[in-house]
Amino acid sequence: MKPLLELKNISAGYGEQKIIHDISLFINGGEIVALMGPNGAGKSTILKAIFGLISHTGALFYQEEKIIPTPSQIVKMGVAFVPQGRRVFNNLTVEENLEIGGFSLNDEEECRRRAKHLMHLFPALHAKKDAYAGTLSGGQQQLLSIARGLMMQPKLLLLDEPTLGLSPKVVKEIFQTIKDINKNQKTAILIVEHNLHSLLPITDRAYVLAHGKIVVSDTGPNIAKSDILERVFMGKI
Amino acid sequence: MEYIFHILILVSIYGILALAQNLVMGGAGLLTIAGAAFYGIGAYAAAILATKFGFNIFTTLIIAPLVAGLIALMVGSTFARFRDDYFMLATLGFLMIFNTVVRNWESFTGGSYGIAGIPKPHVFGFVFDTPLSFVFLAVVVLLIVTAITYFISRSSFGRVLNAIREDEDALAIFGYKTSTYKLMAFSIGAALTAWGGVLFASYLTFIDSRLFTVNESILLWAMIILGGIARNRGALLGAFLLITVPEALRFIGFPVDFAALLRQCIYGLLLVFLMLYRPKGILGKYKL
Numbered sequence: 001m002k003p004l005l006e007l008k009n010i011s012a013g014y015g016e017q018k019i020i021h022d023i024s025l026f027i028n029g030g031e032i033v034a035l036m037g038p039n040g041a042g043k044s045t046i047l048k049a050i051f052g053l054i055s056h057t058g059a060l061f062y063q064e065e066k067i068i069p070t071p072s073q074i075v076k077m078g079v080a081f082v083p084q085g086r087r088v089f090n091n092l093t094v095e096e097n098l099e100i101g102g103f104s105l106n107d108e109e110e111c112r113r114r115a116k117h118l119m120h121l122f123p124a125l126h127a128k129k130d131a132y133a134g135t136l137s138g139g140q141q142q143l144l145s146i147a148r149g150l151m152m153q154p155k156l157l158l159l160d161e162p163t164l165g166l167s168p169k170v171v172k173e174i175f176q177t178i179k180d181i182n183k184n185q186k187t188a189i190l191i192v193e194h195n196l197h198s199l200l201p202i203t204d205r206a207y208v209l210a211h212g213k214i215v216v217s218d219t220g221p222n223i224a225k226s227d228i229l230e231r232v233f234m235g236k237i
Numbered sequence: 238m239e240y241i242f243h244i245l246i247l248v249s250i251y252g253i254l255a256l257a258q259n260l261v262m263g264g265a266g267l268l269t270i271a272g273a274a275f276y277g278i279g280a281y282a283a284a285i286l287a288t289k290f291g292f293n294i295f296t297t298l299i300i301a302p303l304v305a306g307l308i309a310l311m312v313g314s315t316f317a318r319f320r321d322d323y324f325m326l327a328t329l330g331f332l333m334i335f336n337t338v339v340r341n342w343e344s345f346t347g348g349s350y351g352i353a354g355i356p357k358p359h360v361f362g363f364v365f366d367t368p369l370s371f372v373f374l375a376v377v378v379l380l381i382v383t384a385i386t387y388f389i390s391r392s393s394f395g396r397v398l399n400a401i402r403e404d405e406d407a408l409a410i411f412g413y414k415t416s417t418y419k420l421m422a423f424s425i426g427a428a429l430t431a432w433g434g435v436l437f438a439s440y441l442t443f444i445d446s447r448l449f450t451v452n453e454s455i456l457l458w459a460m461i462i463l464g465g466i467a468r469n470r471g472a473l474l475g476a477f478l479l480i481t482v483p484e485a486l487r488f489i490g491f492p493v494d495f496a497a498l499l500r501q502c503i504y505g506l507l508l509v510f511l512m513l514y515r516p517k518g519i520l521g522k523y524k525l
Contacts, residue, residue, distance in 0.1 A: 071409050071411075076412065103412055
C-alpha cells in the first residue's frame with residue numbers, strides 16, 4: 001500500500017530553535033495514527049510542519065508527490081487541520097463557522113449544502129445552528145471545530161489535542177465521533193492526544209515521541225501492552 | 238430652522254465617516270487612525286477638482302473615493318504585514334505624513350492657507366446652495382453608504398472580515414489569505430470615508446489641513462465605540478450623539494473657545510469611561 005502522506009527526515013521549529021529532529025513517519029489512506037509523548041515532545045510541531053504553518057527541512061510526500069506545503073494549497077489537496085484549543089469564531093453562528101471552513105470550495109451554494117449536511121450528521125450542531133459559537137459548551141465547540149475541518153471533505157484530518165479540557169463523558173463522545181468519521185468517510189486521521197487510554201483502542205498505529213524524536217512506532221494494542229509510554233512519560237527516555 | 242439643517246448635515250457627514258471607518262475598525266478589527274487622512278483626501282480632492290477644474294459634485298463623488306481607495310491600496314499593502322498596535326502606529330504615521338504634505342505643498346493644496354472659495358455643489362445647472370437642498374444631498378449619500386455597509390456586513394466578505402477580527406491565525410487554516418481581505422476592507426473604508434470629505438468641503442466651501450488631524454480620527458473612534466463597535470446602527474447613533482450633545486453646550490452659554498476645548502475633553506473622557514464601564518458601547522455586541 002502506498003502511503004497517503006509520508007515525512008522523511010523532517011526537522012522543524014520556531015526560528016533558530018528546532019523542536020523536531022529527523023522525523024520520518026507515514027500515514028496510509030483510511031488509517032488512524034496517533035502521535036504521543038509528553039509536553040514539549042514536538043507533537044503539535046509535526047502537525048504544523050505538515051500543514052505548512054511553519055517551515056521545515058527534509059522531504060514531505062503527499063500521494064507520492066513531493067510537496068512544500070502552504071495552508072491554502074494543502075487544504076485544496078485534501079488535508080484539514082483542527083487546531084488545538086478549538087479556535088471557533090465566537091461571534092459567528094455555528095452555521096457561519098462551518099461555511100468559513102468551506103472557503104476553498106469557491107462555491108457558496110456547495111458550501112451551504114455541505115454545512116447543512118454536516119449539521120445533519122451532527123444533530124447537536126443542528127440544534128444550535130443559529131447560536132453564536134461562543135455560547136456553546138466546550139464539547140460542542142470541539143464538535144464544531146471538527147465539523148468545520150470536514151467541510152472540504154478531506155482525505156486526511158489532522159487533529160491537535162481534540163479532547164483538551166473536556167469532561168470524561170464528552171471525551172468518550174468525541175472519540176466515538178472521530179472513529180465514526182474514519183469508518184464512514186474513510187478519512188485518514190493523524191491525531192495528537194494525551195488521553196492515551198481512550199485513544200489507543202481506536203488507533204491503528206502510533207508513534208511515541210520524546211525530545212523531538214520518534215522513539216517507538218508500533219500498533220496501538222502493542223503500545224498499550226508495553227511499558228514504553230510509562231518510561232517516556234516518567235522521563236526515563 | 239437653518240441651524241437644524243446645519244446639524245442634520247453634520248450628522249449625515251459624520252454618519253458617513255463613522256460607518257466607513259466602522260467597516261475597517263469594527264468589521265475587520267483593524268485599529269486605524271488614518272480615518273482623518275482619507276476624510277482629508279476626499280475633501281482636498283473635491284476642493285481641487287471643483288476650484289481648479291470646475292468639476293460638478295457627481296464627478297467629484299466618483300473621483301474622490303477612487304483617489305482615496307487607490308492611496309489606501311498602496312499604503313495598505315505595506316501595512317498588511319503589521320498587526321494590532323503596530324498597524325495603529327503605521328496608520329498614525331500615514332496621517333502625519335498626509336498632514337505634512339498638505340501643509341507644505343502650497344501650489345497644490347494651498348498649504349496652511351487652505352483652499353477657499355470652493356463652489357457650492359452643482360449639477361446640470363442645479364446648485365445645492367440652500368441648507369435644505371444640501372441636507373437632501375448629504376442624506377442621499379448617507380443612505381447609499383448605509384446600504385453599502387449593510388450589504389457588506391451581511392455578505393460572505395463581511396463574515397470573513399468578522400472572522401479576521403476574531404482569530405486571524407485560525408482563518409489561515411482554511412486557506413484564506415487574510416491580508417487580501419484586510420486590504421480590501423481598508424480600501425473600501427477609505428473610499429467611503431472620502432465621500433464624507435467631498436460633502437464636507439463643498440458644504441463649508443473652505444478647507445485647510447487643521448481640519449483633518451488626529452483629533453478627527455479620535456472623534457470617529459469615539460463615535461464608533463460609543464455607538465457600539467462593529468454595529469452599523471451603532472456608528473450612526475454615535476455620530477448623532479457626538480454631534481448633537483456637544484452642540485447643546487452652546488446653549489449653556491460657555492464662550493465659543495472654551496466650548497470647543499470642552500468638547501475635546503468630553504470626547505477624551507467619554508472614551509476613558511466607555512473603556513472602563515461599557516466597552517461594548519450602547520448597541521454593541523463586542524469589546525474592542
